[in-house]
Amino acid sequence: MAAIAHLDVDAFYASVELQRRPQLRGLPVIVSGSGPRAVVTTASYEARRFGIGSAMPTARARRLCPEAVLVAPDFAAYREASQAVMALVRRAVQRVEVVGLDEAYLDLEGLVAPRAAMRRLVGDVRAATGLDCSIGIGPNRLVAKVASDAEKPRGFVVLTREQACARFAEHAPGLVPGIGPKTVARLQRLGITTLRALAATPVDTLVAAFGARHGPELQRRASFRGSAELTLVRTAVSESRETTFDADIADAARLEAILSDLAGQLCERLARQDRRGRNVAIKVRLDDFTTVTRARTIAAATNDPAVVGEVALGLLREYAPARPVRLLGVRVAAFEAGAAQPDDDQLALPL
Amino acid sequence: MQALSGVQLSAHAGGAELRATDMEIGLRVPLEAEVDREGTVVLPARLLLDVARSLPGAQATFELRPAEQDVEVVSGSATFHIRTLRSEDFPPLPEPGGENVVEVPATAFVETINRVARSASRDETRPILTGILVSASGDELRMVATDSYRLSVKETRLEAPLEGGFEANVPARALQELARISQAAEADTLTVSVRSNQIVFEVGGDVLSSRLIEGQFPNYRQLLPDAFEHELTLTSGELTEVVRRMSLMAQKNAPLRLHFAEGELTVSAQTPDVGEARETMPLAFSGESFEIGFNPEFLRDGLESGDGGDLVLKLISPLRPGLIESADGSGFLYLIMPIRLNV
Numbered sequence: 001m002a003a004i005a006h007l008d009v010d011a012f013y014a015s016v017e018l019q020r021r022p023q024l025r026g027l028p029v030i031v032s033g034s035g036p037r038a039v040v041t042t043a044s045y046e047a048r049r050f051g052i053g054s055a056m057p058t059a060r061a062r063r064l065c066p067e068a069v070l071v072a073p074d075f076a077a078y079r080e081a082s083q084a085v086m087a088l089v090r091r092a093v094q095r096v097e098v099v100g101l102d103e104a105y106l107d108l109e110g111l112v113a114p115r116a117a118m119r120r121l122v123g124d125v126r127a128a129t130g131l132d133c134s135i136g137i138g139p140n141r142l143v144a145k146v147a148s149d150a151e152k153p154r155g156f157v158v159l160t161r162e163q164a165c166a167r168f169a170e171h172a173p174g175l176v177p178g179i180g181p182k183t184v185a186r187l188q189r190l191g192i193t194t195l196r197a198l199a200a201t202p203v204d205t206l207v208a209a210f211g212a213r214h215g216p217e218l219q220r221r222a223s224f225r226g227s228a229e230l231t232l233v234r235t236a237v238s239e240s241r242e243t244t245f246d247a248d249i250a251d252a253a254r255l256e257a258i259l260s261d262l263a264g265q266l267c268e269r270l271a272r273q274d275r276r277g278r279n280v281a282i283k284v285r286l287d288d289f290t291t292v293t294r295a296r297t298i299a300a301a302t303n304d305p306a307v308v309g310e311v312a313l314g315l316l317r318e319y320a321p322a323r324p325v326r327l328l329g330v331r332v333a334a335f336e337a338g339a340a341q342p343d344d345d346q347l348a349l350p351l
Numbered sequence: 352m353q354a355l356s357g358v359q360l361s362a363h364a365g366g367a368e369l370r371a372t373d374m375e376i377g378l379r380v381p382l383e384a385e386v387d388r389e390g391t392v393v394l395p396a397r398l399l400l401d402v403a404r405s406l407p408g409a410q411a412t413f414e415l416r417p418a419e420q421d422v423e424v425v426s427g428s429a430t431f432h433i434r435t436l437r438s439e440d441f442p443p444l445p446e447p448g449g450e451n452v453v454e455v456p457a458t459a460f461v462e463t464i465n466r467v468a469r470s471a472s473r474d475e476t477r478p479i480l481t482g483i484l485v486s487a488s489g490d491e492l493r494m495v496a497t498d499s500y501r502l503s504v505k506e507t508r509l510e511a512p513l514e515g516g517f518e519a520n521v522p523a524r525a526l527q528e529l530a531r532i533s534q535a536a537e538a539d540t541l542t543v544s545v546r547s548n549q550i551v552f553e554v555g556g557d558v559l560s561s562r563l564i565e566g567q568f569p570n571y572r573q574l575l576p577d578a579f580e581h582e583l584t585l586t587s588g589e590l591t592e593v594v595r596r597m598s599l600m601a602q603k604n605a606p607l608r609l610h611f612a613e614g615e616l617t618v619s620a621q622t623p624d625v626g627e628a629r630e631t632m633p634l635a636f637s638g639e640s641f642e643i644g645f646n647p648e649f650l651r652d653g654l655e656s657g658d659g660g661d662l663v664l665k666l667i668s669p670l671r672p673g674l675i676e677s678a679d680g681s682g683f684l685y686l687i688m689p690i691r692l693n694v
Contacts, residue, residue: 298475299472345606347500347691349500349574349672350574351569
């Protein structure tokens with residue numbers, strides 16, 4: 001039987017900061033930029049107790065916990081820590097799919113004692129980097145992922161598919177990766193609020209509501225059936241964020257604020273995946289459904305929200321929508337190839 | 352700003368002039384014309400270019416028809432009516448002249464541009480680095496450009512000292528355009544008018560104006576290392592050829608590897624799933640062997656900007672900047688940052 005482990009470093013950015021500044025241990029720490037529209041990148045577990053979570057506007061996080069220590073993100077340090085962790089991972093198993101700076105799937109097939117090997121890996125990571133991580137082990141990626149998240153921090157959860165179904169039966173469908181908030185809301189309108197209910201819903205009902213492709217897929221996910229294949233080389237060519245407004249927006253300042261936010265969200269994801277792109281594009285759909293995209297290629301690949309945001313805003317200003325806007329999006333493409341990120345390795349003059 | 356996609360055609364007693372601008376750079380080109388009636392009109396640039404190229408006759412007449420809001424173009428047996436764009440939106444373009452006007456030899460100016468322009472950044476998010484720092488005074492003309500991965504400096508000794516001088520951070524785009532115009536114009540002299548936020552070049556009757564880039568250009572001198580471990584003389588074009596060949600196998604941002612060992616240099620490149628290449632050439636290297644990685648394009652740019660003469664390659668260690676210099680002391684410097692190699 002295939003066995004997949006999912007390794008997730010606990011509160012990664014915040015933990016790296018705590019390693020560097022031990023005096024912050026035990027305090028609520030928020031890693032975030034400082035702009036008026038900054039969002040929380042990670043919160044330490046102490047901060048999470050105040051209800052603070054990733055992607056929350058920093059201003060709100062500060063209201064929830066005024067004594068929280070705000071630390072500016074240092075992506076170079078996170079990359080370095082990530083490389084140290086992933087090097088240990090690669091030493092433990094041969095086939096690894098790294099899905100973010102702090103996250104990887106490991107193929108355990110062929111290991112004589114997979115659980116012991118994973119416990120040893122956790123210990124090695126802790127000894128080498130001071131970082132804690134959680135491990136989930138299951139027959140496929142889906143089970144492994146949900147299992148690693150189930151008992152964070154320092155979780156170590158091994159589940160068969162059946163055990164996963166039983167254990168998470170009463171959880172909301174949104175627990176499972178790939179079932180997003182919009183799907184959850186639609187399921188709720190159908191009266192489906194748990195994974196058990198979703199798994200038990202006749203496929204025909206789901207096909208009628210979600211289509212021939214998505215419907216059956218939902219049920220497969222709810223039953224924790226999924227792939228055990230690892231993609232050893234990721235090939236996504238672009239990453240984007242877009243949003244459709246409840247009411248069309250004509251106000252340029254509001255559109256710009258929304259675009260900045262989207263750029264920030266997008267960059268946060270790219271940073272987590274350690275990806276940088278050279279091509280920034282915006283997508284604008286007007287109230288008459290005219291849809292335009294405008295793109296610009298910049299000299300150096302980036303996932304810096306300030307850079308992407310500025311290029312995106314420039315494109316929006318140049319296009320200057322002549323009618324109210326119903327959808328706005330931002331995309332980054334032309335990613336640097338491979339794990340040997342030239343941006344990391346190309347040294348620069350101290351200008 | 353529809354007018355900016357247009358070209359302004361102005362007819363006045365002395366002749367006609369074409370003007371175009373993108374708000375950063377403006378260009379005015381005089382045309383020989385017989386003017387019956389003075390006037391100014393803005394026409395769509397791309398269309399006008401296509402029409403002008405296609406005209407059957409050696410000459411064309413342009414007539415503004417205010418009632419129809421178009422321009423009638425007649426050449427040979429062909430007639431076009433091209434709708435005009437709003438003339439009011441077209442900004443006035445700067446005139447040459449003013450308090451600080453310097454005449455510089457055109458050929459030296461253009462050659463200096465061409466030696467450094469490739470190092471200028473195209474990253475609009477760091478505007479300062481998209482310019483070339485131009486300094487002219489006495490008998491020295493100096494240009495500096497950097498995108499933070501490499502830095503080019505060219506100091507050109509002028510045959511005669513300049514009257515006056517200036518220092519300005521000029522968008523590289525404007526200077527590259529100037530180089531093209533200037534080479535076509537075949538003029539001996541370039542007139543440069545410098546203002547606080549603008550620069551205007553005049554060459555052979557063409558006038559190119561550009562805004563200047565604000566802010567302090569990096570002090571390049573403090574970036575140049577005081578001393579180097581290795582100084583290697585490269586015979587004209589020798590390494591350039593090897594680098595060009597090996598670069599074929601350095602795709603997808605793969606670095607070019609230069610391995611220095613006693614008496615020889617091995618250049619190699621490898622791209623996963625594509626292939627690899629390796630070539631060894633004799634070189635007067637002595638000392639402990641080491642390997643350094645460079646972006647192939649950056650290294651090629653540096654070697655090619657050397658302009659065919661012998662070069663000196665100066666290195667310290669794999670993670671310190673390298674320097675390419677013209678061996679004849681002709682005032683060309685190219686500082687290049689290495690790529691960290693994951694052995």
